[in-house]
Amino acid sequence: MEIDEEPNLLNLPNEVLLQVFRRLPRHDIFFGIAHVNHRFRSLVQRNLKTIRLFDAHCHVNIVDNRPLTKYRDDGTDPIITYSFTLFDRRGPEFTQKRRLCLRGNDVKYKELHISHLYDSKMQSQFERAGNGHDVTVSPKTATTLLSYMNLQAIRIQVRKQCKKESKRLEDDFFENCLRFLERMCSRVEIKSLLLCSKNILFPWQLGQKSLSKLASLQGLQNLILENMTTFDPRFLKLPTRNLASLQFRLDPRHRMELDQLQVSPIDGSLLKSLSAASVYRLDFSAYSEVAQVVTSIDAVDMCYFIENWHFSPKPWIIKGISFNSQVSIDDFRMAAYKILPSNFAIPFPYCRFQTCHRKSMDIVLEVACYANGTATQWIFRTGHLNSC
Structure with missing residues (x-):
């Protein structure tokens, strides 16, 4: 009775070898297989686009x-x-x-x-x-x-x-x-990008x-702009369905140099773009940790954002949208009563407002504000009715 010999790896066709290579750990491919002989090395180099x-x-x-x-x-x-x-x-x-x-x-x-x-x-x-x-x-x-x-x-x-x-x-x-x-x-598949001015x-x-x-990076999920105070977010050409985290921030040294109020280029158009994109669990922050840097977002922009969220096709889950503004709680309350229906900004204790989504009454959008001395920090976030 003849016993079939195990196939010799060196005798396998390139198509089969490539399937074997793709199942190996990366270290074994690039620091093992690629150094066996010229054929294996050439096969790895020619197929880098398809190998892990x-x-x-x-x-x-x-x-x-x-x-x-x-x-x-x-x-x-x-x-x-x-x-x-x-x-x-x-x-x-x-x-x-x-x-x-x-x-x-x-x-x-x-x-x-x-x-x-x-x-x-x-x-x-x-x-x-x-x-x-x-x-x-x-x-x-x-x-x-x-x-x-x-x-x-x-x-x-x-x-x-x-x-x-x-x-x-x-x-x-x-x-x-x-x-x-x-x-x-x-391969360059940028998921996260940080741009910093020193x-x-x-x-x-x-x-x-x-x-x-920058606008062409459609796969970008996280973007951090550090000390980029002159950057206009309209250049991002939102909406994009993947950008789930957008952070504007200052490092400690830049914070110490701020001795007077500074207005950033961020305005209500960014809220409209974020609303149009409706990225799941969006996390957006515009210098929220620095009271001296305020946005140009006004009370009317905030009211229209609430209205868009309420009438969106399905509840848009927001992890957090935070920014500083010179809009006081009284300014927002007056604008909300003029623009929004009575059930769109229900007041709650501790400077909070809530509105339910029209298709899912247990999902609410909460708007909270905190006076930080120089301006007012506003935070938008979603949650279940009993958890907010």
């Missing part, structure tokens, strides 16, 4: 201290550095770290730093813990490692160190860096190409 890649985070740091010199707009200018870390979906804090654009939680792999010299030559190093020196990596190896990544979260911070007469106050750093990342990484005197302002690129 490493979920990655990139921290882009830009120090714009040469405003009058020629700038390379392909993302390889020496003022730009890239730092890559990996995510582990099974590890702790994965969801939170990706949502807040924090460095990856996969501690098995070192951080990879990428920068470029004046002749565009790539420099790359692995970060070494403790007092040890970083480990230099060849450009070819770094390029290969980047091709194994699926970029899901990006933090871009820009520090402008330039004189007032500089012409490069508005730039397209964002578009340039994203173009570089799309060229180097096999210099109080010279705020970072996105150019037209960058604004267009």
